[in-house]
Amino acid sequence: MNLDVNNWSLTLAFLLVMIALWIGYREKLGIDREIIIGVIRAVIQLFVVGYLLKYIFRVNNVILTLTMLLIIIFNASWNAQKRSNGMSNALTISFIAILTSTGITLGVLILSGAIKLIPSQVIPISGMIASNSMVAIGLCYRSMNTQFRDQRQSVLERLALGGTIRDASIGILRESIKTGMSPTIDSAKTVGIVSLPGMMSGLIFAGVDPVHAIKYQIMVTFMLLSATSVGSVMACYLAYRSFYNERKQLKDLAGDD
Amino acid sequence: METILQLKNVGYRVQENQILNGISLVVNSQEYLTITGPSGSGKSTLLRIIASLLTASEGEILFQGKNIANLDPIQYRRQVSYCFQQPMLFGKTVADNLDFPFQIRQTTPDIAKQKAALKVVGLPETYLTKRITELSGGEKQRVAMIRNIMYVPDVLLLDEVTVGLDEENKRIVNELIEHFHKDHHVTILSITHDAAELNQASRLLTITKGRLEEAK
Numbered sequence: 001m002n003l004d005v006n007n008w009s010l011t012l013a014f015l016l017v018m019i020a021l022w023i024g025y026r027e028k029l030g031i032d033r034e035i036i037i038g039v040i041r042a043v044i045q046l047f048v049v050g051y052l053l054k055y056i057f058r059v060n061n062v063i064l065t066l067t068m069l070l071i072i073i074f075n076a077s078w079n080a081q082k083r084s085n086g087m088s089n090a091l092t093i094s095f096i097a098i099l100t101s102t103g104i105t106l107g108v109l110i111l112s113g114a115i116k117l118i119p120s121q122v123i124p125i126s127g128m129i130a131s132n133s134m135v136a137i138g139l140c141y142r143s144m145n146t147q148f149r150d151q152r153q154s155v156l157e158r159l160a161l162g163g164t165i166r167d168a169s170i171g172i173l174r175e176s177i178k179t180g181m182s183p184t185i186d187s188a189k190t191v192g193i194v195s196l197p198g199m200m201s202g203l204i205f206a207g208v209d210p211v212h213a214i215k216y217q218i219m220v221t222f223m224l225l226s227a228t229s230v231g232s233v234m235a236c237y238l239a240y241r242s243f244y245n246e247r248k249q250l251k252d253l254a255g256d257d
Numbered sequence: 258m259e260t261i262l263q264l265k266n267v268g269y270r271v272q273e274n275q276i277l278n279g280i281s282l283v284v285n286s287q288e289y290l291t292i293t294g295p296s297g298s299g300k301s302t303l304l305r306i307i308a309s310l311l312t313a314s315e316g317e318i319l320f321q322g323k324n325i326a327n328l329d330p331i332q333y334r335r336q337v338s339y340c341f342q343q344p345m346l347f348g349k350t351v352a353d354n355l356d357f358p359f360q361i362r363q364t365t366p367d368i369a370k371q372k373a374a375l376k377v378v379g380l381p382e383t384y385l386t387k388r389i390t391e392l393s394g395g396e397k398q399r400v401a402m403i404r405n406i407m408y409v410p411d412v413l414l415l416d417e418v419t420v421g422l423d424e425e426n427k428r429i430v431n432e433l434i435e436h437f438h439k440d441h442h443v444t445i446l447s448i449t450h451d452a453a454e455l456n457q458a459s460r461l462l463t464i465t466k467g468r469l470e471e472a473k
Contacts, residue, residue: 153345160308161405162335163361171347247312248330 057120065119069126073098076134083138084239085145093238094137101133101231102126105223114219125223128199132224133231136180140232141239143179147172148243148250155250165248169240180232184224191221258285261321261412261444262307262337268315269302269467276302278467280316286411289438289445293455293472294464300448301342303464304414307446308339338410342417344401346389351375351400355385358407374403377436379429395426402430406437413437415447419454427451 005013017039024031056064077094084090106126115121148155151172158168191197192214196204199220203213245251262284269277277299284290294300305311307318309330318325325333346354352371359366372382378399392400398418405413415434419427431454437443449455461472 153341154347156310157341157345157401158347158357160310160334160339160341161358161361162331162338163357164331167357167361245312247309247326249310249312 053119053123056123060119065122068119068123069102072123072127072130073102076130080134080137080141080235084141087141087145087239088242090141090239090242093235094134096238097137097231097234098130098133100234101227102129104230105129105227108226109219109223128220129223129227132184133227135183136228136232137235139183140176140180140235143176144172144236144239144243147175152250159248159250165241165244168250169243173236173240176236177229177232180236181225181228184228188221188225191217258287260284260319261286261288262446263319264307264316265319266316267303267306267313267318269299269306269311270314276467277306277313280467280469282462282469284412284444284446287438287442287444288460289458290447290460290462291455291458292446292448292462292464292469293450298464299467300464301416303469304339304416304446304448308337308414309333310339335408336410337412337414338405339414340402340405340416340418342420344398346392346397346400349388350385351387351389351392352385354389354400354404355407358404362408370407374407375400378403378433395422395429398422398426398430399433402433406433406443409437409441409443412444412446415445415449417448417450419449419451 020035021032056068076098080094081090109115110117115125155168200213200217204210260283264280264282267280292300306313309325355371356366375382375384419430438445463470463472
C-alpha cells in the first residue's frame with residue numbers, strides 16, 4: 001500500500017473541487033467564493049497542523065502536548081459557544097464541559113491501556129473527542145434555546161407553582177441532552193453498515209488487518225458515547241441557569257394582557 | 258384585619274415603554290379583590306409582578322410586612338400562587354399535574370387528597386389516569402386550579418381564569434374559589450371581565466393605562 005500521496009496526484013484530485021465549483025456556478029448557488037475560501041483554509045490549516053504535529057511528535061514533550069490539547073479544547077469551546085445565541089458564560093461553560101468530557105474519556109482510555117500516553121496517540125484521539133463534544137454541546141444549546149422559547153408558559157407555570165428552576169427546566173434539560181447525544185447514538189447504530197469511519201479506514205489504509213482495525217473503531221464508539229454524554233450533561237446543567245435571573249424568573253418576559 | 262400584601266409606588270417598564278406607573282395598594286388578609294381594565298392596560302403584568310414572575314422596575318412589594326425582593330422566590334410563590342388564563346397541563350395524565358406540587362416538596366403524592374380535590378371540582382376520581390389531551394377546556398382549567406391549591410396558599414392570584422369557559426364551568430370554578438376564600442381563608446386577587454363576577458365584587462379596582470384606581 002502506497003501511503004504517500006504525491007503532489008501530482010493531489011493536484012489532479014483538485015479536479016474534484018472544480019466539479020463542486022462547476023455545480024455551484026451552473027446551479028447559480030452563489031457559493032463559489034465560499035468553496036474557494038473553504039479549500040484554501042483547509043489546505044493551509046492542514047499543512048500547518050501537519051508540520052506542527054510532526055514537530056510535537058518528534059520532541060515528545062509533556063508541556064507541548066498539553067498545550068496542544070488545550071488549544072484543541074479551546075477551539076472546540078469557541079465553536080460550540082457560537083451556537084449558544086448569546087447565552088451568558090457560554091464560552092466558559094463549553095470549555096469546562098469539553099475539558100471534562102475529554103479528560104474523563106482520555107483518562108479511561110489511557111488507564112485501560114487502550115492508548116498510550118504519547119503525543120501521536122493522545123492528540124488525534126483528543127481531537128476526535130473534543131470535536132464530537134463540540135457538536136453535541138452546540139446541539140444542546142440550540143435545543144435549549146428553542147425549547148425555552150416554545151415552552152415558555154409551561155416553564156412559567158412550574159415556577160408559579162413554586163417549583164425550583166431545576167423543576168421548571170428538567171423536561172427541557174432531558175430533551176436537550178438527548179438531542180446532543182442523538183447523532184453519536186445514530187452513528188453507533190450504523191457504524192460499519194453505512195460508514196467505515198475515519199479511524200478504521202485510516203488503519204485499513206495503513207495496512208492493518210481489518211479485524212484489528214475494528215477493535216479501534218469499537219473503542220472510538222465507546223469513547224464518543226462517553227464524551228458526548230458527559231459534554232451534553234455538563235453543558236446543559238451549567239447553561240440552563242442562564243435562562244433565569246437572580247430572582248429565579250425566566251428572562252425577557254414581558255407581561256401580556 | 259392585618260395587611261397581607263402592600264404595593265408601594267410600583268412601576269414597570271420595558272425599555273421606553275411604561276406599562277405600570279405608581280401603583281400603590283393595600284390588600285388585607287382574607288380579602289377578595291377584583292381587578293378589571295381594558296386589554297393591554299397592564300393587569301396581567303401587575304399580577305405577575307405580585308407573583309414574583311417579573312420584577313418591578315420601581316417601587317416595592319411587601320408580603321406580610323417583608324419586602325419580597327428579600328424573600329426566597331420559590332417559597333414565596335408557594336404562598337402566593339398565580340393561576341394562568343389559559344393554563345397548560347404537564348406530562349401525559351391528570352395525575353402528572355397533581356403530583357407536581359408534591360414532587361417539588363419532595364413528598365409522596367397524596368392520592369386521597371388528589372381524589373378529594375377532583376371531587377370538589379366535579380370530576381370523578383377515575384380522572385387521575387385520564388390523558389390531558391382528552392380533557393375539555395373547562396376540565397383543563399379545573400385541573401389546573403386544583404394543582405394550585407393542592408397545598409393551600411395564602412394568596413391566590415387569578416388571571417382571568419374563567420375566560421372562555423361555559424356557564425357551567427364558570428360556576429364550578431367560581432364555587433371552588435369561593436370555597437377556598439371562605440373555608441380556607443385564602444386572600445384572592447382576581448382579574449376578570451365577566452359582568453356577573455364584576456357585579457359580585459366586594460372590592461373592585463380598575464387599571465387604565467398602567468394606573469390603578471379604586472372603583473368600588
